[in-house]
Amino acid sequence: MKGNELRQAYLQFFESKGHLKLDSFSLIPENDPSLLLIGAGMAPLKPFFTGKLVPPCHRITTSQKCMRTGDLENVGRTARHHTFFEMLGNFSFGDYFKKEAIHWAWEFLTEVIKLDKNRLYVTVYPDDQEAYDTWHNDCGVEESHITRLEDNFWEIGEGPCGPDSEIFFDQGPEHGCDDPNCAPGCDCDRYLEIWNLVFTQFNKMPDGSYEPLQHKNIDTGAGLERLASVLQGCKTNFETDLIYPIIEATAKRAGVTYNEDPNTDVSLKVIADHARAVTALISDGVLPSNEGRGYVLRRILRRAVRHGRLLGIESIFLTPLIDVVVDILGPGIKSIAEKQDFVKRVVQNEEERFNQTLEQGLELLNSLIDTLAAEKATVVPGTEVFKLYDTYGFPWELTEEIASERGFTIDHEGFEAAMKEQRERAREARVKEDAKVATPDITFLKDEELLEDEAVTASSVLMIGKGSERLQTAADGDEITVIVRTTPFHAEGGGQLGDTGFIVGPMGKVEVHNTKRLPEGTVYHIGTVVEGSISEGDDVTLEVDTNRRAAMARNHTATHLLHAALKKVLGEHVNQAGSLVTPDYLRFDFTHFSPVTQEELDQIEALVNEEILKATDLAIAEMSMDEAKAKGAMALFGDKYGDVVRVVEVPGFSVELCGGSHVGNTAFISSFRLTSEAGIGSGVRRIEAITGRAALNAAKHDRLTIERMAGELKTKAPQVEERLHQVLAEAKETAKELEQIRKEVSAAGAADxxxxxxxxxxxxxxxxxxxxxxxxxxxxxxxxxxxxxxxxxxxxxxxxxxxxxxxxxxxxxxxxxxxxxxxxxxxxxxxxxxxxxxxxxxxxxxxxxxxxxxxxxxxxxxxxxxxxxxx
Structure with missing residues (x-):
């Protein structure tokens, strides 16, 4: 069974068991500041497990993209370590529990993909007799194939936790160790863990005690690559059809053979793994940078390039591998197939930049070694190795290799100490983020109570939150979140800021600073009580800052016009890579791999203003995603859409999916003016622009500036440019004369x-x-x-x-x-x-x-x- 067939078989099996199949969530966590990247199948579903949000279905199945970099150095050196991988999962939120989870796992493994029952082993928590009995009595697993392990308990601090049961596949004694008692749980590779079933049934309290959960949950995970390696009879995950074609393509490019030299194999595996990771990250909207997710991407990409150098590849090679990755993963992961060209452009640009970085690093390292040699030293300090690694992106392995060639060693302990210090700083920062409440608990609310209507001016308060606490009343000075029955406030989204204004009750007033939307759609308002108090159940008046909203509507519609104009002037390769719509200006990030010329900027600005002058009515409608695609609607990069989407069309010019505020007619934008254009990253440009009153004020400012200049130059405004050229020419001639005099004086001094x-x-x-x-x-x-x-x-x-x-x-x-x-x-x-x-x-x-x-x-x-x- 091929990897793509295996993924499909798993999802179809659990659909047949009443599960809702969801596409993989993005690797970028939504509304979860505790995570940098999604690293487990259940991570995007945390709000459903904690009970803060109601799931769309109480049974869900996914094949989730995952990214882990905690043990990056092991990738390529072991059979199973990866940065990017897919986790097959089936989840229950207060629905079925142990018996069903165990039965279905066994059924899928033995009847659907037909693994040999005699080669399957399971482990259970020692006190979990129910799981033991289900495996033995119901599924018929022999007692000799069931092991009780203390490690089979899943928990992370306080909160939901419970026992788990792992399923192992016996790969045979040739994969094992010399221990006659070798069994599941041994560190050798004989018994390969292929599935883990977590039975979340307790809540760990602050005092360390465990209380039974009212609603028990199921969280399972099966590694797609591991299952594929078992089905395809491969020694490692790297030899499956999900990865091996990338190894073959790299080996051909480098002129080497796989499975002949261990060091060569490590490099081939690293490149194959990292090519997948790079493709997945970029297709989900991560771009190379020096911090956060962008740093993770840049580090992985550069590590792949470094291993290409070790194979003797000096030129661009990672970019063509993206096509191989897309051929493998594209059929099962939509985002990867859709962003193929964009991913290649980003990778090529970053490869080229890193080749320059390598040259810079070599120069710095050689200079450092020269200095150390002059001081009779023989060890490169760990702090310097870390500086090259962390600041300049220069791999420590390369530092060690070059140092060795010149008779030096590197201070591994010092380097590791510096790395540890950096990890501690990152961990402390992450702990602080963990303490934040990502979403308020709203499970007591009913969906039919929550409405949106921009014409509404009165409603009632359904919930007040402060951090994780639900309040009955909030007093003057409290920073709170408020949910009302019907809201006219537009939530932040699609790059547009949320609405601001006031919520006024009988006893007080809340100033709304922002409006946001939870993943399942609920709109909530973030604000401060500025007068008196506000209580749950209050009838309130809602006052949206309509002038601010109108300014954002002008800028949002102008953003759509700008996007279309960029494609017309620069080419169809242009895609949105980020946007910001504020009342004062708009910002639009887009994919393009060279600076935009002044002539092109003038064309773009003229095209947008031409559309504004046409006074075209916008056509805004809701329709199915298929209908929207048939109309040619562009989806904004990184945004998520349901089955029914909102299409915003400027007939004859622009069609996009968008949920933001827009003008009814392009004439309401008034005017459009570009204010800046610059590169912000690898293959990404940024344009900023203003519209409406801001554009008029800018034009007025320019007129006044020219008039002041005319006064200083003692001429009239229409003649300013001509007079300025004349003054500059005179100044240049004077400077030449002064320079000649200086040279004559200096020559006389030189004679002295x-x-x-x-x-x-x-x-x-x-x-x-x-x-x-x-x-x-x-x-x-x-x-x-x-x-x-x-x-x-x-x-x-x-x-x-x-x-x-x-x-x-x-x-x-x-x-x-x-x-x-x-x-x-x-x-x-x-x-x-x-x-x-x-x-x-x-x-x-x-x-x-x-x-x-x-x-x-x-x-x-x-x-x-x-x-x-x-x-």
Whole structure:
């Protein structure tokens, strides 16, 4: 059975058992600040397990994309470690429990994918007699194939927890160890865990006691890659059809053979694993950066490139592998297939940038080793290895390899200590995030009570929350969340900020700072009680800041027009990669791999304004996703959509899926003006623009600025540009004349400089204190001095530039460099006497000091340094 067939078989099996099949959630957690990336099948479903949200169905099944990087260094070195993998899962929220979960797992394994019952083993928690009896009495698992293990209990601190039961497949004694008592739970690879069933039946209390849960849950997980390796008879996950084609393509590109050299195999596996991870992350909206998820992506991608170098691949190679990944995973994961071209562009750009980084890292490392060698050291400090690794993205393995070639070792303990310190900082930050409440508990609310109607002005308070606490009454100064029966406030979404305004009750007032939406659709308001108090059940008046909303509507519709204009001017490859709609301006991030020219920006701005002037009525309607796609509607990157979607159309120009605020007619936008365009990441550009009153105010500001400039230039506004060119030309001519005068003065000074020429052997040497206002002028004097020596000799000049600053420049002709003279060492000797330091190339160097009074002494020291070099 192929990997894609296995995924489909699992999902269809649990659909037949009454489960709702959901597409994999994004790797980016939604409304959960405690997670950086989704690392388990149940992670996106946490609000349903904790009871804070009502699930769409009490039985759910998924094949969830997962990402783990905690043991990155083991990837490629073991049979099962991955960064990206898929977790098959079936979940029950207060519905079925142990018996059904066990029966269905056994049925799927033995009847659907037909694994040999005699090679299946299970483990249970010692006190979980119900699970033991179900396996033995109901499923017929022999007692010799059931092991009681203390480790079979799942919990993470306080909260829901319970025993679990693991299912293992016996791969045969050839995969095992020499221990005659080898059994499931052993660290060897004979008994392969393929499924874990967690029976969440307790709530761990702060005092350490366990209370039974009123609603028991089921959380199971089966690794798709592991199951595939068993079905396909592979020694490792890497040899399954889910991964091996990537290895084959890489081996062909590198001209190597898999399974001949262990080190080569590690690199091939790392590249295959990381190519999958990179594709999945980017297709879910993660872009390379130096922090958070972007850092995880960049680190994985660069690690893959590094292993390509180890295989002898010097050029771009990861980008073509994305096609192989999409061929494998695309049929089962929509987002990966849909974003193929975008992923390739991001990867190619990042590959090219990292190849440059490698060159920079090599330069820094070689310089560091040169310094250490001069100090007679033989070990590269761990802090320096970590700095190269963390700041510059330079792999520590490469540092170790290069250091070894030059007779150095690296301080592993120091490096690990620095890594540990960084992990601790990250862990502490994560603990703080864990303490945050991601969603309020709203399970007591009924769906039919919650309505949205932008025309409504009165409603009633259904819930008040403060952190995790539900309040009956909130008083002046309290920061709270409020849910009302019917709200006219638009929730944050699609890049648009949430509405603000006031909720006014009989005894007080709440200022609403933002409006948000929970994953299942409930709108809640975030605000502060600014007068009196507000209580649950209060009848309230709702006051939306309509001027602010109207400004956002103008900017949101303009964003759609901008998106369409970008595609028309730059090409169809342009896709949205992020957006922000505020009352003051709009920001739009898009995929494009070169700066947008001024001519293109002018075309884009003109296209949008042309649509505004057409005064086109917008067509906004709800329809099925299939109907929307048939209309050519564009889905915004990273947004999630249900079966029924809202389509916003500017007829003849733009069609997008969107739930935000929009104008009724393009003329209400008034005008559109681009304010900036810049690159913000690998293959991603950002445009900012203004509309309406902001655009009019900007035009007024420009007019007033031009009028002021006209006054300063003593001309009229229409002639400002012509007059400005004239003034600049005059200023340029004056500057040329001043530069000529300066050169003539400097030449005269240079003649004075060489009057103090001395001979050191057969080398002419000049050391002089001069007057100079800048380091550039000092360099010019050194050049002129060397010219006065007919281009052969050494010139060292120094100038005091203030009470506490002195600068030096040294020039050495090439013939004298050949005799052993080095400008860097000469200028360094002089600067150190004057309380400073410096250096440079053998033929030219500069330095600075803090003690101008020692200028003469410093110049003398420079001459002594030259003398020692020529002896």
């Amino acid at each position: 400089i060489i009057a103090g020429k001395v001979m050191i052997g057969d080398v002419a040497f000049v050391a002089a204190a001069v007057k100079a206002s800048s380091i550039d002028e000092l360099r010019d004097l050194a050049d002129m001095g060397l010219d006065q020596l007919n281009g052969s000799g050494v010139v060292l000049v120094g100038a005091a530039m203030g009470d506490d600053k002195v600068n030096f420049v040294c020039k050495v002709s090439k013939d004298v460099v050949a005799k052993g003279a080095k400008a860097g060492n000469i200028v360094k000797a002089a600067a150190q006497v004057a309380g400073g330091n410096g250096g440079g190339r053998p033929d030219m160097a500069q330095a600075g000091g803090k003690e101008p009074a020692k200028l003469a002494e410093a110049l003398k020291a420079g001459g002594e340094a030259l003398t020692s070099m020529l002896q």
